[in-house]
Amino acid sequence: MPLSRKSRSGFGWRTLLPWMVGAFPIACGIAVMNWQIERDLQAGSRASAQQVIEHVERILDGASRTAIALLPLAGTPCAEAQLLLRGEVTRNAFIRSTNLVKQDRLYCSSLFGAFDEPVTASDYVDGHLWLMDGNSVTPGHPLLIYRASDKDRAAITTVDGDHLLMALRLLGAGHALYLRVGSAWMGRDGIVHQGPAPVAISAPVFIASAHYPFSVEGGYMAPQSSRLWRSHYLALLGLLAVLGVLAGVACHWQVRRATSPRAELRRALEADEFLPYFQPVVRRGDYRWAGAEVLMRWNHPSEGLVRPDLFIPYAEHSGQIVAMTRSLIKHTASSLAPYAALMDDGFHIGINITADHCRSLELLDDCRAFLAHFPPGRVILTLELTERKLLEPSPTTLELFEQLHEIGVMIALDDFGTGQSSLNYLRQFKVDYLKIDQSFVALIGGDALSVAVLETIIELSVKLGLGIVAEGVETLVQRDYLEQHGVHFQQGYLYAKPMPAAEFLQTLAAQPAASRLPQSTPPEIMRG
Structure with a gap:
């Protein structure tokens, strides 16, 4: 935040503070890097395990579909079913064999045809999956068996263990991962082993499949932190040292000139440095100015115009935003009222408010005073409620909103769709307008999900009978899209940037087909 008053010179903590500030990012950086190393290791383990899970699930999806498809054949003579069994094997690259079971006897196999071998249902975890260490054909060679059953009939598909090994070795490279089915x-x-698997020394992970009764566990079997420090973070540590020095120098400079941000804002408010800037809002169809949003700017004596994101959040946090907004409302009225003839009836003036403004009825008096500056019906005041602070539906707030509506003041939800309480506000308060956040407008023609959300907001406003304003319109594509979807008002750099009062009034007076013009052009408008 820019500060204009210099602090007094001093010793003690003012001398020590820059050294502490310089050391702080280094100490914090080392702590954060240690945390990040552990986090990266854990994320790597989890990502590899998840990839193995997904790969094995894809294999089992095919095995499951094949077993379910063959289940109606169980009980059919093997001579009739064998060709179908072999056909399923040829169509699925992961399946080694298919088999039919009747009354706990495997009587038909795609490998051998007619066969006779007992089958124990309890060998299968959840009745479906069995990790074998081999069979009579390939002893000692792992197999993953999937079983689909219906009463005394079953169909079994066999997946070769080589496909599982490939997933563990390629997808889990650098990790020690284990595929577990039951014990x-x-x-x-x-x-194939039985019992507990080795415990990982670093970044242990355990992920169970959401679709089949198996899991993947493991992690790193050797310490990895020192390796990552050497390979990834030595240069970053040097950078932290440089940043620590820069932070100490910056702090030393700041201590010498800084004052309290709260005091600086109070000084700026007393010096009347907060000024209204106006960004026009155009109506649908003819794109004439239907109103304007009033934006606060800080005309700092030494820094010039200060961006609102540098001081508005602190003003809200410190509670000074209410006094600053009251000053802004008075400035807006005194700037626009002498030239009310330039405006069509129902000209919308939007002013941002937060939850702090709604905790008393003072805002009602400010709105009455603002409207008293204009002929009746000439201006419609719209309060745009932001969500940077949560607004609770207290009796005072509900009474305030009710009385605001009685004097003709409208309520809009600003940046709708990005906050956490927008839908609650619609339910709890009487709202007249929704303002679509520019982040959705910017993605028109691009991100399908954001466009779908945008269309949902528009549809919601129609169903609730609310007006809708789109912010951040910068291209003709966005303009035409919003026009086609029935958005009532648009606002953005395509039409005009925020401008000071004199420029705003000059441009307003020059609008073609303006219904009202002043009797004589004010000198300050002529000067721009």
């Missing part, structure tokens, strides 16, 4: 587990060695 059986298999690692990168391709051997």
